[in-house]
Amino acid sequence: MAKVLQKANSFYDIYERKSGMNKDITHYCPGCGHGVLHKLIAEAIDDFDIRDRTILISPVGCSVFAYYYFRVGNIQAAHGRAPAVATGIKRAMPHSIVISYQGDGDLAAIGGNNIMQAANRGEKITVFFVNNAIYGMTGGQMAPTTIVGQKTTTSPYGRKPENEGYPVRMCELISTLEAPLYVERVALGDPRHTNKVRRAVRRGLKNQIENKGFSFVEVLSVCPSGWKMTSEQAKDWLQEEMVKYFPLGVYKDESSKVETTEAKPHVFTIDNINENLSIPTRESASDKVEKKPQQQYRNPKLIIAGFGGQGVLMLGLGLAQAGMEAGYQVSWIPSYGPEMRGGTANCHVNLSTERIGSPTVSQPSLLIAMNAPSLDKFEKQVVKNGMILYNTSLIDKKPERSDIESVGIPATEIADELGNTRVANMVVLGAYIGLTGILDKKTLFQALPKFIKRNAMIPLNEKAIERGIEFVQK
């Protein structure tokens, strides 16, 4: 043991983050329990030589500013959410030592469920729960841990069980769960008790260093300011009154049953990320796509629009499905009104040999307009040298723009000849692949059963596609 006991290296020499004057002292009141626990934690971090991989989560409460003092990684979490933040950090960085430092208002009231769930999952973190039986920072209001009969600013006649219920005993609750490894309640006070706190702090941290499991150390602490007592009175009241409601001792300790292991840091490479997410390694789409359409037709961004019921969404879906099977990256987003039939509908489709940044299309390179309002609405958005395919059966005018290629197809009439106007969408789809060569007919036919639910309809749809191709290639 060191021959000189002094300020731990895990504290900053000067608390530069602290505002105002007096950057050499903490903001805690005289006699505050936080300072003592801070010292014990900092000393343990020094002794275990874990400062460079320790991350301390500060709560909301008086210890919100723990990051002023501890020379470790620090994150300040929203009220009660420290265990959730700790979970995220620990899972992303399993080799780090994650400490959740929380008060009783933070842990037992606002974050009551957060701590229970983290404990129940057995997250391999260490929680230091500082219980001083009130909300200290806000001026001494009643907390879940306020003991029966205790006077606070919000229980001026003393806590009454019939009105405010009984004090919540967190160690007892948590120790009923299966997953926690180590649960102990200790109390600050005389040197003998403080030494027990010191031991519990070290056990809590050691369990994490040995990668064993969830450790929960409840520290009964004093708040001379909130309790309106001198430091000495507060210490006595803790030992005489609080300990009666919150019996000290080890509630659970399975650490001897669990083997010590070493937590290894994650290595983040494309391959192991894909493996973790079960994404098969894919060759680049551009290698896979055999058919290369002419330059101006490559990587199209489409808006397909028409009445609801014209099969506009299915046209897009079919194109995306067949495109995917041909090896393209694809996206499809529908947009429609509340009407099933008769309303307006449109969808955005991307087919690309590159990754698709955004699935929405604001400047289409191709517009498929199945009715007149769709042509009016979207014509202006088409990029220069883009293309418009429009259904001349229902649109009796030509697109106004001259800087684009426009092709009219009497899709509804052709479909009607085939016996069902509802396959007009497939006529247009056939026309599109016939014109641009973005997909071949065979791939499209193979994809049909994936998006047409009724098998009986498939031959008709195939015929419609063929008629579309024939029409544009005539």
Next chain:
Amino acid sequence: MAGNDQEYPKVVIREDECKGCGLCIVSCPENVLFEQKHLNRQGFHPAGYKGQGCTGCTFCFYQCPEPGAITVYKKGYVEEEVS
């Protein structure tokens, strides 16, 4: 401090960091700590060491809530250990 070589444990209190809570004074088994009459920078009566009688038990160190206010030198300490 005169008369205190390494054979004698001692306690050093940084008066400006002391908040006068008195926890070190009541914890000291040898009663060698006391509340000083004068006020420090923050307006507290800081604790002080009587100058002899410290056994290096470290009780005061672990009772004190202020990280840097108390330093305890145990018997046989080496001055180089002080940072």
